[in-house]
Each structure stands twice: as structure tokens, then as C-alpha cells.
Amino acid sequence: MELTLWTYEGPPHVGAMRIASSMKDIHYVLHAPQGDTYADLLFTMIERRGQRPPVTYTTFQARDLGGDTAELVKKSIKEAVERFKPKTLLVGESCTAELIQDQPGALAKGMGFDMPIVNLELPAYSKKENWGASETFYQLTRTLLKEKVSSSEKISPLRWKELGRRPKVNILGPSLLGFRCRDDVIEIQRILSEQGIDTNVVAPLGASPSDIERLIDAEVNICLYQEIAEASCEWLRRNFGMEYTNTIPIGIKNTIEFVNEVHNKLDLPLTNKEELENKSKLPWYSKSVDSNYLTGKRVFIFGDGTHAIAAAKIAKEELGFEVVGLGTYSREMARQVRATAKDLNVEALITNNYLEVEDAMKKASPELVLGTQMERHSAKRLGIPCSVISTPMHVQDVPARYSPQMGWEGANVIFDDWVHPLMMGLEEHLIDMFKHDFEFVDGHQSHLGHTATQTKDFLNSYENKEKISKEGIIWTESGRAELTKVPFFVRGKVKTNTEKYAILRGIPEISDETLYDAKAYFS
Amino acid sequence: MSKVEFNKETGPREVFCGLTSIVWLHRRMPDAFFLVVGSRTCAHLIQSAAGVMIFAEPRFGTAILEEKDLAGLADAHEELDRVVNDLIARRPEIKTLFLVGSCPSEVIKLDLATVAEKLNKRFLGQVRFVNYSGSGIETTFTQGEDGALKALIPLMESSNAEKLLLVGTLANNVEDRFKKIFRNLGISNIESFPPRQSTELPKIGKNTKVLLTQPYLSDTVRDLKHRGCEIISAPFPLGIEGSTKWFLAAAKAFNISELKVHEIISPLINRSKLALESHKEILKGKRLFLLPESQLEISLARFLHNECEMDLIEVGTPYLNKDLMKEEINLLPDNTKIVEGQHVEKQLDRVRDSNPDLVVCGMGLANPLEAEGISTKWSIEMVFSPIHGIDQAADLAGLFSKPLRRNQILTSKTLVTH
Numbered sequence: 001m002e003l004t005l006w007t008y009e010g011p012p013h014v015g016a017m018r019i020a021s022s023m024k025d026i027h028y029v030l031h032a033p034q035g036d037t038y039a040d041l042l043f044t045m046i047e048r049r050g051q052r053p054p055v056t057y058t059t060f061q062a063r064d065l066g067g068d069t070a071e072l073v074k075k076s077i078k079e080a081v082e083r084f085k086p087k088t089l090l091v092g093e094s095c096t097a098e099l100i101q102d103q104p105g106a107l108a109k110g111m112g113f114d115m116p117i118v119n120l121e122l123p124a125y126s127k128k129e130n131w132g133a134s135e136t137f138y139q140l141t142r143t144l145l146k147e148k149v150s151s152s153e154k155i156s157p158l159r160w161k162e163l164g165r166r167p168k169v170n171i172l173g174p175s176l177l178g179f180r181c182r183d184d185v186i187e188i189q190r191i192l193s194e195q196g197i198d199t200n201v202v203a204p205l206g207a208s209p210s211d212i213e214r215l216i217d218a219e220v221n222i223c224l225y226q227e228i229a230e231a232s233c234e235w236l237r238r239n240f241g242m243e244y245t246n247t248i249p250i251g252i253k254n255t256i257e258f259v260n261e262v263h264n265k266l267d268l269p270l271t272n273k274e275e276l277e278n279k280s281k282l283p284w285y286s287k288s289v290d291s292n293y294l295t296g297k298r299v300f301i302f303g304d305g306t307h308a309i310a311a312a313k314i315a316k317e318e319l320g321f322e323v324v325g326l327g328t329y330s331r332e333m334a335r336q337v338r339a340t341a342k343d344l345n346v347e348a349l350i351t352n353n354y355l356e357v358e359d360a361m362k363k364a365s366p367e368l369v370l371g372t373q374m375e376r377h378s379a380k381r382l383g384i385p386c387s388v389i390s391t392p393m394h395v396q397d398v399p400a401r402y403s404p405q406m407g408w409e410g411a412n413v414i415f416d417d418w419v420h421p422l423m424m425g426l427e428e429h430l431i432d433m434f435k436h437d438f439e440f441v442d443g444h445q446s447h448l449g450h451t452a453t454q455t456k457d458f459l460n461s462y463e464n465k466e467k468i469s470k471e472g473i474i475w476t477e478s479g480r481a482e483l484t485k486v487p488f489f490v491r492g493k494v495k496t497n498t499e500k501y502a503i504l505r506g507i508p509e510i511s512d513e514t515l516y517d518a519k520a521y522f523s
Numbered sequence: 524m525s526k527v528e529f530n531k532e533t534g535p536r537e538v539f540c541g542l543t544s545i546v547w548l549h550r551r552m553p554d555a556f557f558l559v560v561g562s563r564t565c566a567h568l569i570q571s572a573a574g575v576m577i578f579a580e581p582r583f584g585t586a587i588l589e590e591k592d593l594a595g596l597a598d599a600h601e602e603l604d605r606v607v608n609d610l611i612a613r614r615p616e617i618k619t620l621f622l623v624g625s626c627p628s629e630v631i632k633l634d635l636a637t638v639a640e641k642l643n644k645r646f647l648g649q650v651r652f653v654n655y656s657g658s659g660i661e662t663t664f665t666q667g668e669d670g671a672l673k674a675l676i677p678l679m680e681s682s683n684a685e686k687l688l689l690v691g692t693l694a695n696n697v698e699d700r701f702k703k704i705f706r707n708l709g710i711s712n713i714e715s716f717p718p719r720q721s722t723e724l725p726k727i728g729k730n731t732k733v734l735l736t737q738p739y740l741s742d743t744v745r746d747l748k749h750r751g752c753e754i755i756s757a758p759f760p761l762g763i764e765g766s767t768k769w770f771l772a773a774a775k776a777f778n779i780s781e782l783k784v785h786e787i788i789s790p791l792i793n794r795s796k797l798a799l800e801s802h803k804e805i806l807k808g809k810r811l812f813l814l815p816e817s818q819l820e821i822s823l824a825r826f827l828h829n830e831c832e833m834d835l836i837e838v839g840t841p842y843l844n845k846d847l848m849k850e851e852i853n854l855l856p857d858n859t860k861i862v863e864g865q866h867v868e869k870q871l872d873r874v875r876d877s878n879p880d881l882v883v884c885g886m887g888l889a890n891p892l893e894a895e896g897i898s899t900k901w902s903i904e905m906v907f908s909p910i911h912g913i914d915q916a917a918d919l920a921g922l923f924s925k926p927l928r929r930n931q932i933l934t935s936k937t938l939v940t941h
Contacts, residue, residue, distance in 0.1 A: 001588060001589060002606075004585045005583075006581070007566045014564075014567065033626045034540060034663065035540025040888070049891070062661045065660070076535065083868060096630055100630060
């Protein structure tokens, strides 16, 4: 049993719904009680979808449990098939139905339909949403393509040459409730098309079952989001020999690396290598003298595996930040995140507990947080600027404008999204600096609003009560006065370091001089 | 009773479960914690239904069952013990801890009553434990509050003092207004259930006169009756008509003259009627379809027809207690079609066929209907907004007129651009 106040991921059947809702001509019969229908609002409210998810819930009740819930399942399947006429049927159960073991998938298969039926077994008590999405997409791909396995030869990535046409690839992984997937797909298709590469199928987003059957018309698979597509890509590689890409094209370096990887796999000469460097404004904006102040900015990163790893690379190599924390809630990608963290000399945080993330954030005293909507709230409480880089989705993460994370335009979006909050942070500092000037109107609110009162609380607490640290060290008046002169965004760190220094040296009282001693000691 | 047409429908439903009511209950009683014993789905439901991210450590959470908990119930009880201990250590300010059953905990027959009893002994004098079920196999949406209140009744001490007890969660400002009006009427001993502090439960007995503020409290009413309370029969205080009859019924129970009631509330009625006018202008003659969810549907239909002159196509309700709703049903126009239960697909067919001007529905259905050109109002807003009482009648009407007014604005061509 795990106490959960808030969760980054939903249950695995919500992952299955993401696949079903992303696609056309598919229906998902979900053996589940009525309350589980809440999941519809994730799509209709957060994504503002104008269609209901293609899901029929059996909505069994307590009084059905004594009777025949299996009959209810069959009735629901029959009605759903008659009404929605899907080309492929997904059948599964949510947490409660898993306990009563009606085996809806097996029941559906015995009903004599001629459409393909995918029996989804998604263990609700051990797995989560992204795993459920991945498993659903994999089972669907497998069901629709397994008959072609033995008859087809291994697909060579060079086949396009023999066929005398442009190379074709599939873009796999984008789905509803995935971070900026809608726009990433457009960006990646545009990049590939410029290089003379055609997109065969995008899936699951916008695909129909017949599109899944056509996946093998392409030479190579683009695995755009490992959380969703890696299992399917791996199955297609094992059974059809289709190679797939490993590079996630987020950031300039990774996008160039991605273009290279696709060309290498297809044995397609890359003729415009130099041009690629100039496709995005990020490299120049980052190099321009104005960005000098970004150097060494302390950044704390938490999100899904794909976006957290990409963010760490961009932060370090493309913007010149210092990564002071890196973590993910994607246990499936813990290994990769740990490896990246090791390269950055930080300890990876793998957790689904947002309070642990907030604690780690506090300890790292970053100047910028890159996280989910939850980290945005935590950062707001701590008065630290934040930019959102990852799911879970919020209505704000589905902007009206074109706003990809991937490719050249994605890099532009990232530069703006990450740097603007920092500039705002600087503004906060200026407000702090000028607040004693007579022109300053008390109560001026910057973007951080009323909640970002870390500075004020901090000063108040220092001026009023907390003159003694937890360890019993006394802050003298001169020490406190000096501390208030330190810019707010490093004040926490200075305070901790000074106290640490005082303990180390056995100094019972901290004066202004102790602050400078500590500063010299830790620099 | 007016000639109302009653129908029952079964089939797939599209409604929230009782766990959702934690969203308003935990705000009503800031010294209580709601611990759902359930699955990741339960946790995800509450955070999604609340529609907001958590701004601080919340006073509700889920003890998520894992595979090992399903293997042996004995271990599950031990695990729950551990979670509760951790929680109380972390949140020592909690005075009442609700153990809330869910679909999975009901199916595996986790005995939360016994767990609560044991914990009550251990934490005697520090934290009280009560249990109820908010599971979707037994409860719909607002029925969760019914379960929570029912669970508190055994903790209420007995008293024969005469008092008026308002039962059902109200917005604090609305509650204050009601109490002021009752005091002006000459009723001095007024209490609310649930109270604002979980430890300040009202005492009840044979001179307790219960006035319901919400229509979804069937089980609570039954248990209050068992404790000797008198239930005042009245429509619910939504709109001017409902609120007036509600005040009159209370006054009658306390032998206060109708004249006195009218004297006190007439000014309120007059100004409220004035405020209602502009909304009525928009709503008048518009055709309304209510899908089942909050059990407020019948009262809303009565208000929107009688006071705003809307036409009722269909009034859905997840559950109908004809006894409790008697006074409301009497006020409905003849031939009103009430449908208890749901077959969401067939109901949506009827929505499309009847071409309504406004549909009251859950959040999962609103945007798809809007995309088909049908205006909607989310039912969940009724349980989060202060809509009770005479003074709020115009605000209540405003919830329904706003989507229609917005449509007018967005489809009108008033500005010529050069």
C-alpha cells in the first residue's frame, strides 16, 4: 500500500484510452464501474476534444456482482459494435474489474465478430499509464500485423533504392495527452520531407487500423517517444527487421544527431549538413552577448524520461546552465535517466512522490526549475522561476499556437520558454533591489504574484524570530543585515552554506564577517 | 402530485462516483482528512475531477492497493495501519480521519469498519476514525456526501434541546446568510451538519428539526429519523420559490407565522426578482435537457421552468427518492419527463433528436456536445458554486444564461471593421 496525495501518471487503462482516442475506427470496451468514466474529461477538457473518447464502459454496479457480470460485458460489447462499427476492437478492464476476473477479452473473442479483437491485460495494481499506452500500442500492432510476419522478408533500410522511390519512414509514439505531440509530428515531418524522406504512417495519433497494417511499407521507424513506442518498434525490428531510431530530436544537437541517424540508417547522403546548424535561432541566441548571464544558472529538472533527459542535454550543452538536479517519474526509463545524471555528477531522483521532488528542489536551490505542472506549483511556492517541459498534461500544455518541443522550431520554443522566466526572475531581483527607493510603490506584483513571497517571508522570519538556526547557531544583527543584501535567489543557499561553515568551524555566532568567510571557503 | 412522467433506464452511465464529493467535503471541514483506500484510478479521479493542481499538501489522499495487498487481507489491514500511522505522524493537526471505501476495496471486502474501530481505540482522544464507502459500484457523485454524513451520525451526542439543524454542505457565506434570516425569524438555536470543524458535531434528539439544504441525503435522513429527529418536509432552497417555501416550512415547524416570514423575506424576494429579470429574458422559452449526475436536477428543473420560464425536455437523475423529492415533484409542470438512471448512448440520441437550447451534463460530454453545436452547462459547477437561497437566485440563473449569452455574442456581427 502506498500513500499517494497526487500522482504523475494515471492507471494503465488510461494509457490504453490514450491510444484508442488517438486513433480512428477503433473502439475500446472497458469493463469498469461508473466512476471510471471520469477519464473522458481528460480528453474533452484538457485536450479540448470535440469528440468523446471511443470508449464504452460496462459500468457494473454492486448489485450486478451477485449476478452475471459476464453477461453485462457481452451486452456492452454487442451494443458498442453495433453502434460504433469499429474496424478493430480493444477489450480490457480497469482495476476493479480485474478483481472479478470476467476475462472480457476472451468473452469478446467468443462472440463471432470478424473484426480483429485485441485483448488488453493491463495489471492495474503494478503498472501505470505510460506502460499501459505502450502495451496497448504494442498489442494492437502485433494483432494487426502478426499474420504478415512469416510471409514477409526482412525489410532492408535500403529497400527504397531497389524500389526506385524516396525513402519512407513511420513516426511512432505521438498520442493524445502526450506533451506537445500534435506539433512535434508536424515539425518532424517537415524536417524529414526537406531531406527527401517521406512519412509513411504516423501512429497512433491520427492512424486507423489499416494504417497500422501498412507500417511495413516503410523502411525505418522513427521512435519519437520511447515511453509509448519502443516496445512496438522492437517488435517490428525482431519480426520484420525494421530498424528504428534512438535519438530524440529535442534540442539542436539532438535534432542534428537525429537527422544524421536517419540518413545513416537509410544510407541516404546528408548534403546540407552546414545548413542544419542555422535552422534554429537557439544557437545564436545562446551565443549572443545578451545571454552571458545564463552561464552557470542552476537548473533543476524533473519530468518524464524522454523530456527530462533531453532537457538536461540542452541545459548543459546548448544554454550553458549547470544541472543541479535531474529526475523522472518514469520508472521504465530510470536506467537512462540515472546514466545521464551520472554524466552530470548529480544523483538521479526516481519517484512518483511530488513532495520528495519538492524537497530535492529545495535542497538544490536552483535558479530555474524545468518540470511538470506540479513542479511549477512547487517552484512557485519557493519563489523560483519554472518552465513546464513534460506531462502530466494541463490545459495550458495544449496551446492554441504552434508550439513544438522537437526540431528547429522546438528549439526556438524552448529557448523562449526557459529564458523568459529567468528574465522575469531578474526583474524580481530588481524589485527587491529598488524596494527601498521612495518611488517604489509597495505591493508591486511581478509575474510570480502573491504566492512568491519567499523573500519577504524569509526576511520577516529573520527580522522577527528565527535568529537561531536549527543547530542552535545565533545569527547576529550584522549577519542578518548582510544576508538580506544577498540576492534573493541565492539567499537560501548562502544561508545554508554559512550555517554549515559555522558548524564546521565551531563558530557559535554568525556575523557579517562569517558570511564572507563562508563565501570564500565554499568558492 | 402533478402528472409527472417517471421513467427508468439502465445501461452504460457517464457519471462521477461518490469519491468526488471529497473535493468539497474536505474544504468544509478543514480539520479532517479523507483517506481513500483504493487504486491509482481513485487517486487520478479525485485529482482530475478537482480540475486543479494541488497548491499545498492536500487533506485527502489515497492508500493505493498494490499486488501484495490483494494476496492476503490480513496483510492489507496491516499495511493500512502503517499508512495511517505515517499519515498521522505527518499531519498531527488532523482531528477526524475518514477511511473511504472504493470499488476495489469493496470488491475484496476490506473491512474498513473493523480497521476504524481498532484505530479509534489506539488513537483515543487524539484522532477519530470513521468509515464510509464512496465506491462507484454503490454511489454516484453527491451520494458520497450522504455516506460521509451518515457515518458521522453515531458520533453525535443526544440532546433534547429544540434546534433547527441545516443538513447538507453549503458555501460558508450562504450558510451565514441563512442563519441570519432564521435568527430574524426568531429561531435562535441553529446548527449545521456537516459543521465547519469535524469535532464540533451538533447534538441531536427528538426536538431536533432537520431542514435539508441538499436533495441527495437519503441515508442521512433515515438515520437522523432513527435518532428521533423530525424531518421538515420542504422543497430545496434553490431559487426564490424553493427558498421561500423552504423558509415557510421551517417557520411552520417552529410555530412562526407566515406573515412574519413574508415580512422578513419580502425585501429579499423583491430585489432578487429584479436581479433575475435579465437572465429570464435570455432563458425564457429556451429548451432544457438535464443529464443525470448531481441529484440536483429536479430542483434545478423546477427553478428554471417556474422562475426562468424554460421548457423542460427531459430531467435525468441518477437516483430518485420520491419521498424526499415529493415537494419538488409537486411543483414541476405537468407532463415533465423524469428519467432515473441512464443509458448514455440512448440519452445522447434523445438529446440530438430533441435539439435543445441547453444541456446540463458532466465534463466528459460538454465539449463533444458543443462541437455538435449544442450549448452546455457543467453539472459539477452546481456543487462548487454558492447557489442556495433567495439572494443567490440570480447567480444560479446566471450559470445557465451565460453559455447562451456567450453564443449570442460570438455569433453576432456588431462591429464593422474597415
